[in-house]
Amino acid sequence: MVRVTTRINGDEVTFVCEPDETLLDVLRDRLNLTGAKEGCGTGDCGACSVTLDGRVVCSCLVLGAEAEGRQVGTVEGIARNGKLHPLQEKFLEFAALQCGVCTPGFLVAAKALLERNPDPTEAEIRFGLAGNLCRCTGYDKIVRAVQAAAAAMRKG
Amino acid sequence: MPLDAKFDPATHHFRLVGTRPLRPDGYDKVVGRARFGADASAPGMLVGRILRSPHPHARIRAIDTARAAKLPGVKAIVTRDDFKDGDPSLKDVLVNVMARDKALYDGHAVAAVAATSASVARKALKLIRVDYEILPHVTDVDEAMKPGAPILHGDMRTENIEPAPKKASNVASRCEFGHGDPEQGFKQADVVIERRFKTEATHQGYIEPHACLASVGSDGQGELWVCTQGHYMVRNTCAALVGMDVSKLRVTASEIGGGFGGKTTVFIEPVALALSRKAGKPVKLVMSREEVFRASGPTSSASMTVKIGVTRHGRITGAHADIRFQGGAFAGSPIELGAMSAFACYDLEHVKAVGWDVVTNRPKQAAYRAPGAPMVAFAVESVLDELAHKIGMDPVELRLKNTAKEGTRSSYGPKYNRIGLAACLEAARRHPHYEAPLGPNQGRGIAAGFWFNFGGQTCVSLNVNIDGTVALAVGTPDIGGSRASMCMMAAEELGIEYDKVRAIVADTSSLGYNDISEGSRVTFSTGLATIAAARDAIGKLCARAAKIWGIAPEAVVWENGRARPAGPNAGDFAPLSLAEIAKTAAKTGGPIAGHHEVNADGAGVSFAVHLCDAEVDPETGRVTIKRYTVVQDAGKAIHPSYVEGQFQGGAAQGIGWALNEEYVYGRDGRLQNPGFLDYRIPVASDLPMIDTVIVEVPNPGHPYGVRGVGETSIVPPLAAIDKAKAGKKRR
Numbered sequence: 001m002v003r004v005t006t007r008i009n010g011d012e013v014t015f016v017c018e019p020d021e022t023l024l025d026v027l028r029d030r031l032n033l034t035g036a037k038e039g040c041g042t043g044d045c046g047a048c049s050v051t052l053d054g055r056v057v058c059s060c061l062v063l064g065a066e067a068e069g070r071q072v073g074t075v076e077g078i079a080r081n082g083k084l085h086p087l088q089e090k091f092l093e094f095a096a097l098q099c100g101v102c103t104p105g106f107l108v109a110a111k112a113l114l115e116r117n118p119d120p121t122e123a124e125i126r127f128g129l130a131g132n133l134c135r136c137t138g139y140d141k142i143v144r145a146v147q148a149a150a151a152a153m154r155k156g
Numbered sequence: 157m158p159l160d161a162k163f164d165p166a167t168h169h170f171r172l173v174g175t176r177p178l179r180p181d182g183y184d185k186v187v188g189r190a191r192f193g194a195d196a197s198a199p200g201m202l203v204g205r206i207l208r209s210p211h212p213h214a215r216i217r218a219i220d221t222a223r224a225a226k227l228p229g230v231k232a233i234v235t236r237d238d239f240k241d242g243d244p245s246l247k248d249v250l251v252n253v254m255a256r257d258k259a260l261y262d263g264h265a266v267a268a269v270a271a272t273s274a275s276v277a278r279k280a281l282k283l284i285r286v287d288y289e290i291l292p293h294v295t296d297v298d299e300a301m302k303p304g305a306p307i308l309h310g311d312m313r314t315e316n317i318e319p320a321p322k323k324a325s326n327v328a329s330r331c332e333f334g335h336g337d338p339e340q341g342f343k344q345a346d347v348v349i350e351r352r353f354k355t356e357a358t359h360q361g362y363i364e365p366h367a368c369l370a371s372v373g374s375d376g377q378g379e380l381w382v383c384t385q386g387h388y389m390v391r392n393t394c395a396a397l398v399g400m401d402v403s404k405l406r407v408t409a410s411e412i413g414g415g416f417g418g419k420t421t422v423f424i425e426p427v428a429l430a431l432s433r434k435a436g437k438p439v440k441l442v443m444s445r446e447e448v449f450r451a452s453g454p455t456s457s458a459s460m461t462v463k464i465g466v467t468r469h470g471r472i473t474g475a476h477a478d479i480r481f482q483g484g485a486f487a488g489s490p491i492e493l494g495a496m497s498a499f500a501c502y503d504l505e506h507v508k509a510v511g512w513d514v515v516t517n518r519p520k521q522a523a524y525r526a527p528g529a530p531m532v533a534f535a536v537e538s539v540l541d542e543l544a545h546k547i548g549m550d551p552v553e554l555r556l557k558n559t560a561k562e563g564t565r566s567s568y569g570p571k572y573n574r575i576g577l578a579a580c581l582e583a584a585r586r587h588p589h590y591e592a593p594l595g596p597n598q599g600r601g602i603a604a605g606f607w608f609n610f611g612g613q614t615c616v617s618l619n620v621n622i623d624g625t626v627a628l629a630v631g632t633p634d635i636g637g638s639r640a641s642m643c644m645m646a647a648e649e650l651g652i653e654y655d656k657v658r659a660i661v662a663d664t665s666s667l668g669y670n671d672i673s674e675g676s677r678v679t680f681s682t683g684l685a686t687i688a689a690a691r692d693a694i695g696k697l698c699a700r701a702a703k704i705w706g707i708a709p710e711a712v713v714w715e716n717g718r719a720r721p722a723g724p725n726a727g728d729f730a731p732l733s734l735a736e737i738a739k740t741a742a743k744t745g746g747p748i749a750g751h752h753e754v755n756a757d758g759a760g761v762s763f764a765v766h767l768c769d770a771e772v773d774p775e776t777g778r779v780t781i782k783r784y785t786v787v788q789d790a791g792k793a794i795h796p797s798y799v800e801g802q803f804q805g806g807a808a809q810g811i812g813w814a815l816n817e818e819y820v821y822g823r824d825g826r827l828q829n830p831g832f833l834d835y836r837i838p839v840a841s842d843l844p845m846i847d848t849v850i851v852e853v854p855n856p857g858h859p860y861g862v863r864g865v866g867e868t869s870i871v872p873p874l875a876a877i878d879k880a881k882a883g884k885k886r887r
Binding site for chain 1: 176178179181182183185186187188189190191192194195197274275360361362363364365411412413414415416442444445635636637795797798800801804805807808809831832833837838839840841843845846
């Protein structure tokens with residue numbers, strides 16, 4: 001077993017895990033942060049997206065041990081003090097989720113996208129979120145929600 | 157409870173229906189709090205894993221679990237010996253859940269373990285020795301029908317053919333639908349075209365793999381947490397397969413991460429229950445994505461021959477289809493639905509569709525959004541398009557000349573009630589997309605589609621709380637926002653605000669039986685039952701008001717969320733709100749609740765017309781969808797955003813099916829692409845915005861005119877996209 005100290009959504013966390021255990025399994029099974037989902041386990045669907053030092057990664061392809069000394073951001077950390085992030089508000093307002101299982105990954109990826117590029121074109125949003133699979137919506141309402149959130153965030 | 161003849165949903169002023177409030181489960185889903193199938197855990201929980209056959213067809217001589225059982229941390233192992241034959245109608249389900257004498261496809265379950273950790277469980281699987289005698293296999297539908305093909309089931313005799321065959325084959329049954337004599341019809345035609353088509357199997361591709369948490373005690377009582385479209389079905393099926401009383405198994409439906417028909421049966425649930433019973437501890441069992449592809453239910457692959465004749469004036473004189481579906485290793489492909497739906501869009505004098513249900517060494521198919529219809533519509537709509545081209549007629553015009561309408565005898569038998577195909581065709585023709593100029597290397601396709609829609613057994617309970625809020629318990633898992641629609645319909649009837657109603661999906665011990673969330677039935681039938689339960693509660697609220705006022709219950713009416721005396725003769729009392737009546741319920745007779753139980757019919761068929769522009773890169777052949785429009789009859793859209801979502805989602809799945817999704821089997825009979833990298837579903841950068849037009853031709857079978865909308869949207873895309881990419885510009 002490995003002992004790991006990291007920061008998750010800003011809070012210091014120490015956990016032990018097996019050397020071959022993924023960050024996704026650590027988050028879900030050891031820390032009870034089940035917001036990130038396993039849709040494939042091979043880095044193809046993006047349902048397990050989290051940020052590692054601000055960069056979006058598939059947590060199923062990262063080892064728990066690799067989180068040592070890093071900053072991990074999960075969907076549970078997007079709303080602050082009970083207040084939803086504009087992306088979360090727009091996802092609800094635009095009905096950008098049907099089943100909702102891909103939503104945590106989309107929110108994590110979209111938040112990172114807007115932090116990089118506050119005014120993305122439709123194509124930039126589509127390519128920026130191409131690592132996240134959604135099987136319910138056909139992406140139309142997701143793209144519109146991200147556009148609306150970006151506009152709201154630019155206004156401040 | 158049909159539509160009241162005096163009530164016109166098109167002109168009625170609804171307070172909530174047709175608006176777009178936030179869904180009640182939305183907050184939990186955007187903050188990561190919603191609990192899906194794999195998100196539950198229990199004290200002392202074990203991890204389950206399933207060993208699967210690497211062979212497409214093999215006799216299982218012996219299974220040796222002795223070494224695995226000795227591995228520290230292994231708490232239970234189950235094999236075929238742990239599942240006894242029972243209900244004959246569930247035999248195929250049982251054999252699919254755990255192989256018996258033969259492994260019938262690559263991925264067929266042969267054993268399962270429960271252990272203290274995932275790594276112990278994985279090691280244990282490697283220690284199980286299965287002695288296989290490898291048999292010849294067949295995975296293609298046409299090959300499986302040939303004489304001399306490897307036979308899957310020695311006792312399979314084709315049903316519904318005369319004389320009854322004496323020899324075993326892979327053809328489970330034949331079916332036939334239609335009327336008139338197509339041969340006669342073809343003689344009256346100016347042009348007759350016959351074409352043959354094949355489509356590959358696709359997978360529903362829900363992002364959430366199958367997952368459950370089972371807990372069975374030595375007292376024989378059990379609980380199951382599971383992602384499913386039908387937890388009552390899971391309860392009844394599992395109770396029968398593992399030998400439990402239905403009343404002793406309580407099943408809770410988790411939030412469900414997509415289903416599209418794929419979660420309408422059981423795969424891992426009976427295995428988890430058997431492991432838990434044997435170990436005496438809770439067992440969590442979650443499929444990997446590879447298992448989902450190899451061993452859950454994709455749709456059928458199809459081989460089809462379609463022949464249609466038309467006059468030069470565009471009247472279809474005869475139509476015939478011969479359709480062959482393989483549905484995996486067991487009988488039960490959606491061949492009947494395919495054959496019934498083939499020509500359902502059209503008003504035909506001479507029409508026949510013959511279907512063949514074929515078994516192959518592939519996983520047992522499961523329903524996939526309008527099961528059986530998309531591939532058959534692909535064949536039929538393609539031939540129609542070619543005919544339109546040949547006689548020089550606009551493809552929408554050709555369809556309008558032959559469109560099914562109220563009173564048409566459908567190709568599968570019943571006469572249509574009020575339907576909306578003509579309205580959809582007209583709306584498509586009026587849409588700016590239809591006349592928009594096309595760019596270089598672009599083509600436009602148009603196709604129509606049909607789905608039956610279903611009603612079914614439904615039970616709803618509506619409890620009025622002390623503060624005037626309402627708790628609504630439904631039994632149909634919410635796969636796409638249905639709780640929002642139910643809250644809207646309940647609030648509409650009761651005359652209270654939307655956010656005063658809270659809908660939950662009740663567990664199997666808390667509410668009466670409900671059929672599966674399938675067949676586009678939920679907004680129709682659970683909606684109908686919700687409206688009826690609200691009206692039941694209103695009757696009781698009025699009776700309480702009458703009691704308070706000391707007048708007859710018949711002298712009280714419900715209006716705008718209040719009880720008031722029916723007229724001056726009834727007495728002069730200030731109206732009482734739902735909250736005011738609820739507050740004093742203890743003094744007027746106790747809790748106030750409305751209920752409704754129904755086996756709903758009158759679901760009302762649904763039609764759609766899709767327009768697609770595709771661009772083909774002349775150098776690489778890459779196809780890009782440039783523009784897409786869905787026009788579909790919703791009867792009455794309760795929450796338009798989620799109606800649009802169904803239209804868009806079905807279209808996107810159809811685009812995937814048309815362009816880049818398929819099951820690829822190697823010569824070795826093994827699935828070659830069991831992952832999202834090689835089985836590529838559309839991503840955001842593959843698609844354009846998907847425009848939607850909601851047509852509302854009220855369904856006479858629902859109090860607000862609702863028709864199911866979930867399935868029709870996957871029916872037209874295959875043909876629409878194929879025509880668009882063939883570059884056949886609209887004439």
